[in-house]
Amino acid sequence: MGETIPIAVPRKGRPLESVLDRIARRLDVADLADEITSTLRHEKALTKGTIEPDERSVYHRLADYSSVDRPTAPEYTLLRDDRAGKPRRIVFDSVTIPLEGATAVDGIEDVPDDAAIQLVGREEPFRALRTHEFALGFDSADLVLEEVVELRPEPLERIADVNARIDPVDTDVRVVTGLGDTVYHTLMATPEVAPGTEPLDRRFLEAYEGPLCIEPRYERLVRAVLGTRTLEGVDFRYPEEGREEEAAIADTGLGVYLTVTGSTARDHGLLLGEQLFPSETVLLENASERSPTVDAVRALFDGADLETELALEH
Known part of the structure; x- marks a missing residue:
């Protein structure tokens, strides 16, 4: 061979x-x-x-x-x-x-x-x-x-934009293509926190001040995806070890987590908002x-x- x-x-x-x-x-x-x-x-x-x-x-x-x-x-x-x-x-x-x-x-x-x-x-x-x-x-x-994308005030909305935020001094690795096995980091909230008749989306987050529940390993990703400007006034909260993520988000009132169908989130009384970024x-x-x-x-x-x-x- x-x-x-x-x-x-x-x-x-x-x-x-x-x-x-x-x-x-x-x-x-x-x-x-x-x-x-x-x-x-x-x-x-x-x-x-x-x-x-x-x-x-x-x-x-x-x-x-x-x-x-x-x-x-x-x-x-x-x-x-x-x-x-x-x-x-x-x-x-x-x-x-x-x-x-x-x-x-x-x-x-x-x-x-x-x-x-x-x-x-x-x-x-x-x-x-x-x-x-x-x-x-x-x-x-x-x-x-x-690990490597630059954090900027403006949000990162597409995987296709990832390479533009990789500092060439930091690494020679680049994204070539995806395989289409897409799930989404989705914004979700309880009815009490959701904005009523308005969309539960990035614009809502721009005006929001308070806790946002995320997995600790996704903190830098969320900062990159939403942009540092949007997260001004937002306080990150993390699920307790062993606790289901959707349950922790329901307790917090607002959060971001991966969804495929969103059925588990709805089982916890959560409303699904904008699909912020594809995984x-x-x-x-x-x-x-x-x-x-x-x-x-x-x-x-x-x-x-x-x-x-x-x-x-x-």
């Missing part, structure tokens, strides 16, 4: 599944993608206790999953989960996928016949790119906002690590068929 391009990916969850789905559609490896996804979903259910415990120990399951009989079989590893008791959880480690025939994919050119990609699990793929361990990787757009898995590249093969691999994940919130020129 010739050159292998390593790509940093999350070890579990929706972002990893989105990457696997994209690869399955572009390289015709649906069985491999399904194998990894179903394994990790099963292990998540075991860790959460939503299915009956497996008779095998976690170490025996790990050995069974990581077969040495297939050179391109996926491998897994163990991490401590943050749930009660800190159980060990099986998560994705790596898999190598040959790119033979990849040039038959629309938009792909100059991929060496003997090249391959290796998906490598990382707890923080974005940071792995920042330290030049990888040329390409996938992570949530949220992580980029939380989406994004393809990242470290420009200083580019090569002809890296560029060809990057094109493998990009494409006009993507339904993404991004509209980047690259």
Whole structure:
């Protein structure tokens, strides 16, 4: 096998599944993608206790999953989960996928016949790119906002504007495209705090003074998305450890949290307002690590068929 391009990916969850789905559609490896996804979903259910415990120990399951009989079989590893008791959880480690025939994919050119990609699990793929361990990787757009975008008085409304707020002195990493697995950071409030007949949106927040409940890890993201001017007079509050986010927002009266359908928020008596910012898995590249093969691999994940919130020129 010739050159292998390593790509940093999350070890579990929706972002990893989105990457696997994209690869399955572009390289015709649906069985491999399904194998990894179903394994990790099963292990998540075991860790959460939503299915009956497996008779095998976690170490025996790990050995069974990581077969040495297939050179391109996926491998897994163990991490401590943050749930009660800190159980060990099986998560994705790596898999190598040959790119033979990849040039038959629309938009792909100059991929060496003997090249391959290796998906490598990382707890923080974005940071792995920042330290030049990888040329390409996938992570949530949220992580980029939380770490490197400049905070300005004016709001950040689109993922497509993220690159313009990254200081080139700070990092060589840039957003290339998104995978379309979009959920939203949504403004929500109780009927008592909501502005009655007026929209529950950024304009309401500009005049609002008082508490705003958010997850601590999203504080910098919220400051970037709303703009520092909008947040004048706003006091951030955080959910108590172990408390459901929507319940904490209901107690506070106003907050921002990720929503898909919004059903859980409505169950807590909350009204849904403006979708402030999309959360989406994004393809990242470290420009200083580019090569002809890296560029060809990057094109493998990009494409006009993507339904993404991004509209980047690259």
